Amino acid sequence: MFNIALFVFTLAVLLYSYKKDRQKTKQALKIAYNSFRNILPSILAILGLIGLLLALVPKEFIQNLFGNNSPIGILIISAVGSITLIPAFIAFPLAASLLQAGASVMAVSSFITTLLMVGVITAPMEIHYFGRRFTIFRNALGLLSALIIAVIMGVVLK
């Protein structure tokens, strides 16, 4: 549904742009094509990695991690969440099933937040656009805030 809205919106803007100025629209499409080609190798590599990761790391491995709720256990879960790149439509059902299986809120939220906030696999791409310093600090701060958020959530939600 969201994708359709995005498509329709883009098409409308594109048509409007074409009506106003053909030359500028052509230039915009050229920019779009060039930045797409620029990013294509990285996207293909990331898609390949996600496929490999999901095939090689069984769900049971991730589920087993959640038996351990000590600080070290939480740190390991956060590390796994930072390194792996699991799409949201797989991650949320997985997280829900973990909660039902008795994992603690702190463990599950540290997994979800690091998964979303920290991207080790996408770091080379981020460096390409914004530089090494930016990428390291953004991700390090993401990890730190994910841990803080997880601890607070563990306390607030029983």
Add this chain to the structure above:
Amino acid sequence: MKLQWKQYSLFILILAVVILLRWQFPVIGQVALKNSVDYLIQMILFIPPIFILIGLLEVWVPRKIVESNVGPDSGIRGIVISILVATAAAGPLYVGFPVAYALLKKGCRLSNAVIFLGTWATIKLPMLMMEIKFMGLPFALTRLALTVPAIIVTGYLVEFIAGKGKEQKSSGKILAGGSRKNQALV
């Protein structure tokens, strides 16, 4: 135009591993291949519109508009706009990188670009809706309430650290790596 093999080296390496896996362990290899192709199809659904929007942004939106809304002096307004625009995003974070990069080139403040990326990564609307569905409203709302301040603080800290001592030069330096490659392709 010659194909840049170096850029594709990682992809080729991964492809080789998948093929090897498919050959030695047909079941796992098949799963890996199927996963990747599934995501590729998913990606095709939102990548073209986003890149077309980036192109239109570069051509039509004057620097002044970006600067006055999310530029260095945009303050709280800039933060709110960065968050609101990114919540409407679609697609994984790595598609957000070129968008934030295009905004930076147009004069967006560094902290706002980081806030934009943080929002894109963690609290965009399609994701929140999925989170509410699977994790329940209390979980989703608590995470949202804690994540927004974390994202804003991260934005200012990254700007402070990455732009330390060389306020003016820093954004130019951050942009230099990417833009050189972009120009080479035009």
